[in-house]
Amino acid sequence: DAKTTQPNSMESNEEEPVHLPCNHSTISGTDYIHWYRQLPSQGPEYVIHGLTSNVNNRMASLAIAEDRKSSTLILHRATLRDAAVYYCILRRWDKIIFGKGTRLHILP
Amino acid sequence: DTAVSQTPKYLVTQMGNDKSIKCEQNLGHDTMYWYKQDSKKFLKIMFSYNNKELIINETVPNRFSPKSPDKAHLNLHINSLELGDSAVYFCASSFGQGAYEQYFGPGTRLTVT
Numbered sequence: 578d579a580k581t582t583q584p585n586s587m588e589s590n591e592e593e594p595v596h597l598p599c600n601h602s603t604i605s606g607t608d609y610i611h612w613y614r615q616l617p618s619q620g621p622e623y624v625i626h627g628l629t630s631n632v633n634n635r636m637a638s639l640a641i642a643e644d645r646k647s648s649t650l651i652l653h654r655a656t657l658r659d660a661a662v663y664y665c666i667l668r669r670w671d672k673i674i675f676g677k678g679t680r681l682h683i684l685p
Numbered sequence: 686d687t688a689v690s691q692t693p694k695y696l697v698t699q700m701g702n703d704k705s706i707k708c709e710q711n712l713g714h715d716t717m718y719w720y721k722q723d724s725k726k727f728l729k730i731m732f733s734y735n736n737k738e739l740i741i742n743e744t745v746p747n748r749f750s751p752k753s754p755d756k757a758h759l760n761l762h763i764n765s766l767e768l769g770d771s772a773v774y775f776c777a778s779s780f781g782q783g784a785y786e787q788y789f790g791p792g793t794r795l796t797v798t
Binding site for chain 1: 689718726727728756775782786790791
């Protein structure tokens, strides 16, 4: 069964870029790669998603490896408000697999 | 206006009781989900419904029964509650599956004593 692997925690300085990695070596062709984040005492919040090509939106960028076995969420300028747990998720119509999440600490 | 709402926010109950958690979305989405987040903060899908049809039914004890009276509501009924059911339960909704973002509710913290 497909799964995603993420580092438990990462640190970054405020106003610097952050690269959050995710391995999903058993991804199938129909799996979308999603990223969500969760602030304390809140529900997860959508960040970005993609299938094969790199994606950009106002929150972040998603870089997907050519073989799709890994991806990287890029926050271009981290702020204190970006401190959260970031989840890498594989989704298709009949399956949703959450990674264990990376707790991102932002240092002022 | 709240997009995905859940009631109650907190639920404390004793082992063996039966309880329900309600979820409503006003986004016009056709797919709704229930997730469980355990004490280690791991999130796991339990169920998903698309247009009131059950799509995902993970290995969840049959004491858990989702009910979707219409596309805007997905309720979770739990029979014979056990200590291990203590967790935060999140409802979510989206358009379709796979390619669309999900909107999550604020969560219901269930404590079984």
